Amino acid sequence: MEWETVIGLEVHVQLATASKLFSGSSTRFGAEPNTQANLFDLALPGTLPVLNGKAVEMAVKFGLAVGAEIGHKSVFDRKNYFYPDSPKGYQTSQLEFPTVGKGSLTITLDDGTTKVIGITRAHLEEDAGKSLHEEFPTETGIDLNRAGTPLLEIVSEPELRSAKEAVAYLKKMHSLIVYLGISDGDMSQGSMRCDANVSVRPKGEAKFGTRAEIKNINSFRFVEKAINVEVARQIDILEDGSKVKQETRLYDADKNETRSMRSKEVANDYRYFPEPDLLPIVIDDAFISKIRATLPELPDVKALRFQIQYELSAYDATVLTNEFHTAAFFEEVVAACQDAKLSANWVMGDLQACLNKAELSIQRSPVSSTALAGMISRILDNTISSKIAKTVFVAMVAGEGSADSIIAAKGLKQITDTGAIELIVDAIIATNTKQVEQYRAGEEKVFAFFVGLVMKESRGKANPNQINLILKSKLTAK
Amino acid sequence: MLNQGIADIARALVSGEYSSVEITQAYLDQIALHNGELNAFITVTPEQALAQAAAADQVRASGNAGVFTGVPIAHKDIFCTAGVRTSCGSRMLDNFIAPYNATVVEKLLNAGAVMLGKTNMDEFAMGSSNETSYYGPVKNPWNRTLVPGGSSGGSAAAVSGQLCPAATATDTGGSIRQPASFCGLTGIKPTYGRVSRWGMIAFASSLDQAGTLTRTAEDAAIMLGIMAGFDPKDSTSVDLPVPDYCAQLNKPLHGLRIGIPRQHFAQGLKPEVEIQIRAALHEFEKLGATIKEISLDNSHYSVAAYYVIAPAEASANLSRYDGVRFGYRCAKPVDLEDMYKRSRGEGFGAEVKRRIMIGTYALSAGYYDAYYIKAQKVRRLIKDDFVHAFTEVDVIMGPTSPHTAFPLGAKTKDPVAMYLEDIYTIAVNLAGLPGISIPAGMVNGLPVGLQIVGRDFDEAKLLNIAHMFQQATAWHLLTPGA
Incomplete structure (x- = not known):
């Protein structure tokens, strides 16, 4: 039955x-x-x-x-x-x-x-x-x-x-x-x-x-x-x-x-x-x-506003507004860094994972909303890549200071100097002739192989967009 | 100087005829001499009284005395008094030293009153003869083989027996007025909510009200003026200004419309008491009042309704006496249930247990509607009767009790006969109205009390009427053995 x-x-x-x-x-x-x-x-x-x-x-x-x-x-x-x-x-x-x-x-x-x-x-x-x-x-x-x-x-x-x-x-x-x-x-x-x-x-x-x-x-x-x-x-x-x-x-x-x-x-x-x-x-x-006049914005209404104001998906908006303090934290981050999508990803992603692991409420977050916004701002101005940001975030959680001081101390500033990246790319093309042949023969899959090598060589600091552009032009230029 | 009241003593203190310490000592001596026979006090506080009296004399010397400064009084042992045993007449609280003052106690203290001690009472105010006290029965000063009435029997006997000039008291179904009647005193039960219940140990919360037992209406006016008023600590106290009761005492009674309820002059009323009451009513006619017979149609239900509502509330009010935090705890309890059962079984007397059981039964599943709800409906009808009556008359008068004081032990075996003691007074509590009993005649050497009931918060009028009667008559001046 x-x-x-x-x-x-x-x-x-x-x-x-x-x-x-x-x-x-x-x-x-x-x-x-x-x-x-x-x-x-x-x-x-x-x-x-x-x-x-x-x-x-x-x-x-x-x-x-x-x-x-x-x-x-x-x-x-x-x-x-x-x-x-x-x-x-x-x-x-x-x-x-x-x-x-x-x-x-x-x-x-x-x-x-x-x-x-x-x-x-x-x-x-x-x-x-x-x-x-x-x-x-x-x-x-x-x-x-x-x-x-x-x-x-x-x-x-x-x-x-x-x-x-x-x-x-x-x-x-x-x-x-x-x-x-x-x-x-x-x-x-x-x-x-x-x-x-x-x-x-x-x-x-x-x-x-x-x-x-x-x-x-x-x-x-x-x-x-x-x-x-x-x-x-x-x-x-x-x-x-x-x-x-x-x-x-x-x-x-x-x-x-x-x-x-x-x-x-x-x-x-x-x-x-x-x-x-x-x-x-x-x-x-x-x-x-x-009493009615003292009612705050309630979760359902707030989620709707997040969708409209921040152009978030219904899912993201709901997750962020479930908990009052999470929503408030998110809004503080957005206010400081001006990028809602990145803020949402970081609050719901790495930050939430870190809080879950440590069994902490967001009010006791080891990374403040200002600090997180500071780090996101460095992604936005291309000082660091999203990938490097993960390293920076871990260091922030560990209490090693602000994003800026961690980037400086660990030398994590992204390489955006085209000349420096070109040097690395040239060297790699010179030493990997077989893969260059394959690429030029139409095997586009090997492109990722070159990206990986450049990243490795620059210890992750090369700007990914620039890597793509430079690699493409050098690989196709015969 | 011991047959004096508050007003007399206040005047003597002002004129310097004697000091507060002297009058206080005189009453303490009286208590030492006569309390053994009367059993009016459970606790006497001589050191504290003399210290308060000495302090009052100093206040007077510095020119800051009020009317009540240095006047000795007694408190019914139902009012919490800081640092002094507050037993409520029960073994349950025999070891209870209250850590705070009741609002009534605090107000009188602030007015400069001197406390002589705590007066005897029926256990938890449950009784009409002062025979249910753990501390033994109180004797009526007019005849020591008779009861003084209850539950404020100790306060009444103490004032009547000249062990103190005035005392606080409480009234749930007649506990001020009936002892006043039996002991030849003026006893006022104010409107429900007029006096704070904070610190007054609860019997039946919706009926309990504090008042006074004094020699005269003037004394009652002085004392109630101090006790009355809103108290933020008692949510059922009423936020209305307290009029100057003394200022209105001498208003002439011309045109006063008195209602006499047919039901209070019916079967059960002793003819010799009725004669005295009718004579008193005639006195009021001479003072310019008119008399009209009225009907309180539902008054015969009042005792029945009361003995559902009061025990129901009491059954919950007395649950806190569980042996856990204060009060009596049985010896060597084996477990929690044993502690509850024996602490309460041994700590409470028979009448208290009877009422807890009645109340518990009335509230239990399946009986609640038939008893508690029904009784509340009756209560409403009783109140409506009064409201209707007061469209035609200004006050209602009648005997306080159908008879004079009865012999000790006469009704202890018959709870229903004892419950019927309050037949004329109980409806007033159910309706929440103010009522006063004043001496209005004598039968076979025993006082007869006249009850006057007024509209809500009409205490000033009751005191005025009582005072004008006392100006025209001398019943209130009679004292036992005089």
């Missing part, structure tokens, strides 16, 4: 506010445990929440970017459960009236086609603290620094049909939240986390299969693997004639498997009810207009 995968994603985005959702504590990552937990974060008796307006602005900004309905009156609810990293014994979230309603996100698939994925809703809620098990052999430590950090939980419709689509959705989402400046998007610090609801059904069947929720998958790579192993597991179960259990499962990256966390039948009854310590958030049209 042929099976169809159905995936819905719940993405938790940590909003980049300076302070927490309901308290003035800092949200900075990596501080000493409990140094960013004030009276409210500790849930001391008598303390009360005060909503951080910045978090609401960010949620609305997100909503507008995905074309969503904005809740004119959104309401916080208490979600009740006991856990030591949840100091109040309830999480303040939004159930019935979320700040962001239905919207959509357009993703690009591998074959270049696009697909619109529905967003069901996005609501504001508090992050939990952390339990620390390692430091204390017989006890559990609690760090409440993260408790109360604002999260935007973005729920998609079950419209993703493969792990690859899920990854494309997540990458697009990641791109968007960084563009919007509502999150740093640093997945290694948990700024974007994802739960996946996965089910399978016979192809053509309209009804959804029973789903499993895979918790807390925190990298693009793991999302794909986790979904694929879960899909395989469910298909195995169904082909054996058994039934998939509705449950929460945890992905184990080391073993590349999912395993049961808890069954939904015995799941918590969260006893949601409206948070009486907070008034409903009233969002009027003026507020929405104000």
Whole structure:
């Protein structure tokens, strides 16, 4: 039987506010445990929440970017459960009236086609603290620094049909939240986390299969693997004639498997009810207009502009605009060197390869946009060839200085002196008479042989265009 | 000098009749002498009180005293007081030293008030007789075999028993007004949102409101004037200017339209109490008011709605008492679940546990609509009744309680009988309105309280009406054993 995968994603985005959702504590990552937990974060008796307006602005900004309905009156609810990293014994979230309603996100698939994925809703809620098990052999430590950090939980419709689509959705989402400046998007610090609801059904069947929720998958790579192993597991179960259990499962990256966390039948009854310590958030049209005015140019629009303004291919424009900082870097390079095509090639090519290898974001690139533009300018003014440029670039990555200083220090300046190149060509023609005969007999393939020799002799520094011209004239001149 | 109120003491301090240290010492001596029998205080803070009093005397000497400078008061042990145990009447918080001041405490401190200590109360303010306290029941100063009312029973007994001239209190369903009625005091519960709840330990967040227990309406006006006002730390506090309550105390009552709800003079009201209340109403007619019978059609649902909403909110509010970060933790827990179960099982008393269970049940899947949502709809209808009534009348009056103070232990075995104690007061909390109880008569040597309910933020009018009544009558001047 042929099976169809159905995936819905719940993405938790940590909003980049300076302070927490309901308290003035800092949200900075990596501080000493409990140094960013004030009276409210500790849930001391008598303390009360005060909503951080910045978090609401960010949620609305997100909503507008995905074309969503904005809740004119959104309401916080208490979600009740006991856990030591949840100091109040309830999480303040939004159930019935979320700040962001239905919207959509357009993703690009591998074959270049696009697909619109529905967003069901996005609501504001508090992050939990952390339990620390390692430091204390017989006890559990609690760090409440993260408790109360604002999260935007973005729920998609079950419209993703493969792990690859899920990854494309997540990458697009990641791109968007960084563009919007509502999150740093640093997945290694948990700024974007994802739960996946996965089910399978016979192809053509309209009804959804029973789903499993895979918790807390925190990298693009793991999302794909986790979904694929879960899909395989469910298909195995169904082909054996058994039934998939509705449950929460945890992905184990080391073993590349999912395993049961808890069954939904015995799941918590969260006893949601409206948070009486907070008034409903009233969002009027003026507020929405104000936020709309702050929306930046979003990836799809930027890609279109790149195609027009820089005359890039659709593919190049998409690759360059996927990531906000890459696009910004590219535009800085173009502004400084004035050649969009070369800039695009270098940013997407050697620079990206170097960043990938070193696992660096473009913000931490060892070669700045100015430095890269400086090097490209030397290609443009014929100081170096594109080939030599690769050597220069490697030296720049190694921290050996600017393109100019490397070219000078290594003597990589291109030979553009016609006389010097003619001398080399003459010598080669004189010593390779057999090949000269072949060329003159019409075997044009040997031309490349001569180019290679000239390049070798000049240690790559001879200008390729000039080599071609001089070789051609000397070889044909009898 | 101990049967004085805030205004009397303020005048004496100004005239130099005595110093703040002297009056403070006098009350501390009174507490040392009588608290053993009354059990009105959980914690007494003599050193701190005398230090504050000495500082207040210095402020006065330097010419910078305000009305409240050097006046001793007590705080209900539901308000967080920095460096002082804040128990909320519970074993759960017996070891809890608050690291901060409630806004109410801070405002009174800044006004120069001297804190004598923290008063007893029903555990987490859950009770109407002050018998659910971990620290034992409070006795009614008028008759020590009787309850003082609750949950602010300690504050009421302390003021009535002359252990302090005034005290803070809180009211979720009648916890200021009913003890005021039982102890012969003036007790005001302001409009919801009038006084900050920051630092006031939550019972039911949408109903809790801080107020005062004092000897007179004038004292209440002085004290509430300091406590009231918007607080950015409490999102449900209301950003409206606080009027000068004292300036409006003496406005004549000519033309005042008083509504008396038929339902508050029906079955259940003790005839001898009704006689006193009707006499008090006649007094208002003499002062120029008119009286009209009104109907609060849904008032008989108020206790039922309240005992869904308040426990529901409480069940979540009390989840933070888990033994993890502060408060009681059971001995030698074997695992997390054991720690939760025993810490909460041992730390909370029976009434608190009962309400947590009621609230948890009312919010649980499958029951939420039938209980919580239904109760919220009823709450709306109750509010609408008041809104409608206030198109015809300016204030609503009636008995605060159907009877006078009852014997200790009389209702502890019957939770429903205890819940019905607040039958006349609860609707006011559900509607968020201001209400005041003032002494309005005596039955068999025990005080009877008259409740006056006003429109939203009409505290000034309530205090004015109460004050004019007190100018015309002497019920508020009676003291136990006098």
